[in-house]
Amino acid sequence: MPYTFIGDEAFSLxxxxxxxxxxxxxxxxxxxxxxxxxxxxxxxxxxxxxxSNKWKIFHKAINVNLDLAKLIVKTCCSLHNxxxxxxxxxxxxxxxxxxxxxxxxxxxxxSRGTKQxxxxxxxxxxxxxxxxxxxxxQMNYIxxxxxxxT
Numbered sequence: 001m002p003y004t005f006i007g008d009e010a011f012s013l014x015x016x017x018x019x020x021x022x023x024x025x026x027x028x029x030x031x032x033x034x035x036x037x038x039x040x041x042x043x044x045x046x047x048x049x050x051x052s053n054k055w056k057i058f059h060k061a062i063n064v065n066l067d068l069a070k071l072i073v074k075t076c077c078s079l080h081n082x083x084x085x086x087x088x089x090x091x092x093x094x095x096x097x098x099x100x101x102x103x104x105x106x107x108x109x110x111s112r113g114t115k116q117x118x119x120x121x122x123x124x125x126x127x128x129x130x131x132x133x134x135x136x137x138q139m140n141y142i143x144x145x146x147x148x149x150t
Contacts, residue, residue: 020037
């Protein structure tokens with residue numbers, strides 16, 4: 001499967017930005033996709049929250065080229081792991097983030113997505129229900145937490 005960014009409803013669907021399916025009553029495959037996307041997004045937000053609590057560079061937009069941005073993120077991850085190995089786990093790592101600049105609405109637009117974007121999301125949706133892509137707990141969560149399609 002190709003790498004993609006995870007977005008919410010504020011982002012446009014593109015081949016490289018996945019957003020959830022809209023609607024409250026969805027077929028099972030789409031509910032599974034939305035659940036898996038949401039779970040991945042929560043993990044990313046948690047990890048980023050830990051990094052931004054420790055490294056103030058993440059409190060605002062990083063206006064550098066892509067290669068340098070990757071290096072900054074990798075360096076901060078390495079430093080975080082070093083400090084955690086040296087000093088042990090700190091509950092402060094998991095505390096709420098303060099003083100962040102909200103850039104979530106900058107340059108965002110909503111659209112229905114291109115055929116290529118829809119195909120990419122459908123491929124990922126199919127993968128999440130395939131033998132290779134499913135996880136054991138997804139059906140229990142779906143049955144317990146989503147409105148069934150009628």
